[in-house]
Amino acid sequence: MISRPHGRSWKTGVPGDPKALFRLAFLMVRGKGGPQALSGAASLLKQSADKGNVDALTLLGQLYLQGAGVQQNLPTAARLFTRAAEKGNAQAQFFIGKMYRNGAGIAQDQLKGLTWLQATARQGVAEAMYELAVIFGKGQGVTADEVESLHWLEMASESGLPLTQ
Numbered sequence: 001m002i003s004r005p006h007g008r009s010w011k012t013g014v015p016g017d018p019k020a021l022f023r024l025a026f027l028m029v030r031g032k033g034g035p036q037a038l039s040g041a042a043s044l045l046k047q048s049a050d051k052g053n054v055d056a057l058t059l060l061g062q063l064y065l066q067g068a069g070v071q072q073n074l075p076t077a078a079r080l081f082t083r084a085a086e087k088g089n090a091q092a093q094f095f096i097g098k099m100y101r102n103g104a105g106i107a108q109d110q111l112k113g114l115t116w117l118q119a120t121a122r123q124g125v126a127e128a129m130y131e132l133a134v135i136f137g138k139g140q141g142v143t144a145d146e147v148e149s150l151h152w153l154e155m156a157s158e159s160g161l162p163l164t165q
Contacts, residue, residue: 016047018056021048025048026041029068029069041069057081058092061095074105082096085119090124093117094116097112099113101131113141114135114141118132133153135149
């Protein structure tokens with residue numbers, strides 16, 4: 001059990017179960033069942049991530065990216081996102097793609113960023129599709145390609161991204 005304000009405690013289920021640790025941390029981040037407890041959530045996410053939980057790697061990366069419950073650390077966020085992205089997590093692929101494109105916490109590499117964003121878009125993430133539309137439309141690190149840009153813009157729109165409708 002993890003103590004929380006007002007004398008109540010969070011129940012983690014099976015001790016050490018990475019899925020249970022992630023679920024509890026997720027609830028704590030969202031403030032469900034009690035006040036938001038970001039530092040406690042970060043601790044649980046670290047435990048879950050150390051046991052290979054990809055969702056925990058991604059959410060912990062977001063905490064480090066934002067400095068929420070932990071001291072902001074972009075290189076740590078990048079390492080966590082990379083580990084999760086390599087295991088196929090679309091959200092982590094999106095974040096690491098953006099970080100490579102912007103050189104945030106990691107050496108800027110337009111091609112690696114593009115590659116991760118394309119992997120994300122192929123998994124149906126509309127935000128990545130929109131990013132690709134902008135990249136190809138403006139020629140950001142690639143040769144401008146209006147046809148490719150329109151293709152990704154259409155895909156993003158069909159996926160329901162409100163910015164493109």
